[in-house]
Amino acid sequence: MLDSIVFEQQGIPSASIVTHLFIVTGKAMARTWGVPDLKFLAMPHPIANLTPEQMDQRAAEITPQVVDLLLHGQQ
Numbered sequence: 001m002l003d004s005i006v007f008e009q010q011g012i013p014s015a016s017i018v019t020h021l022f023i024v025t026g027k028a029m030a031r032t033w034g035v036p037d038l039k040f041l042a043m044p045h046p047i048a049n050l051t052p053e054q055m056d057q058r059a060a061e062i063t064p065q066v067v068d069l070l071l072h073g074q075q
Contacts, residue, residue: 001026004040005033008074015069017062019045039074041065 004014018026020042030038043062047055 001029001040002033005030005035005038008035008038009033013070013073015066016040017066018042019047021045037074039069041069 001016001018004016007014016026016038018040022045023042026040026042027036030036030040041062043058047058050058
């Protein structure tokens with residue numbers, strides 16, 4: 001999250017991804033760092049116990065959203 005916040009403050013497009021349990025934390029962090037409207041993505045929790053194949057599937061599912069956020073920014 002902090003990397004995205006710093007990048008966005010410098011005009012560099014970014015896309016942070018958190019698991020759904022950390023949405024509230026992500027919003028609080030963005031607000032604390034002065035970018036309360038920062039957009040970020042969420043995927044189901046947990047991810048630590050996923051197989052490489054399952055993680056690849058999750059990545060494939062969220063990739064279109066990452067591309068959209070990078071191309072269209074924080075508008």
